[in-house]
């Protein structure tokens with residue numbers, strides 16, 4: 167089609183061609199047909215037509231109408247919609263050109279520095295196992311000067327969103343999610359991977375009742391030594407600050423000190439949040455929170471949520487022990503410790519419920535059966551579970567009597583954002599999501615190995631300073647200036663901790 171035929175839509179069609187979203191022949195055919203019927207149409211009308219035809223998404227149309235043609239295709243990924251913004255960058259829903267599966271693609275700011283070799287090594291580690299609670303780190307790449315990381319797109323809403331909308335969870339439901347997360351961590355730890363940033367916003371609860379750990383891979387990349395780290399120090403500092411509410415004392419003192427034991431502490435904070443509706447140290451500045459994790463005890467759980475069984479409070483307290491050696495020897499032990507509370511609903515009167523224990527609440531899986539042993543690999547098919555031992559999988563939570571379960575709202579079917587509604591008569595306790603009758607599709611968790619992934623096209627090549635694929639963006643000055651924001655944060659923390667203890671000592675004298 168010649169340019170003169172395009173009328174008022176000329177610039178839009180050019181931008182669409184430039185975006186790489188649609189095959190040129192296909193685009194010209196659709197546009198030609200549309201303009202034959204609507205010769206005076208403006209760009210928004212054509213965009214509308216393409217959206218209605220399903221040729222482009224509303225998000226893509228809006229971007230192109232605003233002249234933003236770059237970055238809609240990143241390596242093998244076509245960005246379909248924006249999901250949210252985190253401390254490191256923007257997350258998009260994307261489809262893979264290789265297999266049409268859906269992914270969550272995190273795009274880092276241009277200033278980030280990048281070590282593809284290290285990141286790919288991380289990705290490969292996730293190929294050795296699979297577990298329903300682990301959303302595996304799938305791919306990394308650089309395209310058009312933008313760096314991206316990808317994970318399979320998981321459906322659900324974050325634990326943070328669930329609790330914010332519906333209040334604290336019934337203890338048995340919190341225990342179910344705790345067991346699921348601990349199982350995922352167990353198998354990751356067995357494969358020498360830790361998370362490093364476990365927090366309520368990194369746990370997605372699906373409509374099948376399965377908790378899934380997001381952002382796996384980032385925490386471990388943050389601990390690579392300064393010259394080889396995945397991202398620039400600004401992104402690192404942002405990420406660490408955003409994770410402060412659940413950060414282990416040892417990782418606060420030394421941000422590269424991220425270990426499986428630290429994941430336990432963070433899981434303890436997540437459980438505290440789920441059981442009480444608030445993080446352990448909600449008040450104060452970032453530095454005060456850091457000091458609280460070092461030296462303070464949180465408000466006792468039962469002061470905030472009297473229905474929580476004492477034994478469950480003890481499990482959370484052990485997880486949140488200040489010294490790593492005082493926590494559990496491994497997450498499999500955490501699973502065992504939490505299991506007795508999966509069915510303890512009968513001992514958990516709800517707030518505002520005068521009925522005592524045994525007041526008719528049903529335990530999840532109330533047939534009486536204990537959570538069965540399951541082979542994690544069977545949950546996704548495909549990958550085998552490497553050297554890992556089988557991990558117990560609790561049944562997905564079932565409905566409580568009298569609690570109406572609402573399915574995820576329509577619309578964003580693949581990224582459900584609706585919260586399970588609580589029973590009006592059950593103030594502050596979230597109803598569990600509907601039971602599972604659907605196993606997450608393993609197909610959605612597969613991507614060709616890194617070597618098969620189409621090499622990204624470099625529109626503005628990032629200077630390559632090392633033979634082994636180490637790429638730095640030009641604006642990245644912090645990361646090479648010796649003490650970046652991360653260093654400053656650490657120095658500030660150390661000074662504040664010293665002042666705090668000094669003042670406490672003097673006041674006690």
Ligand SMILES: Nc1ncnc2c1ncn2[C@@H]1O[C@H](COP(=O)(O)OP(=O)(O)OP(=O)(O)O)[C@@H](O)[C@H]1O
Nearest residue numbers: 249250251252253254257270317318319320367408
């Ligand atoms: N694999 C995934 N599937 C579906 N949604 C995801 C996935 N990964 C991330 N998200 C969603 O994308 C949004 C942004 O995620 P991101 O991890 O960047 O931010 P965050 O967790 O809110 O904050 P932070 O960066 O501090 O961890 C969140 O709503 C998150 O739930």
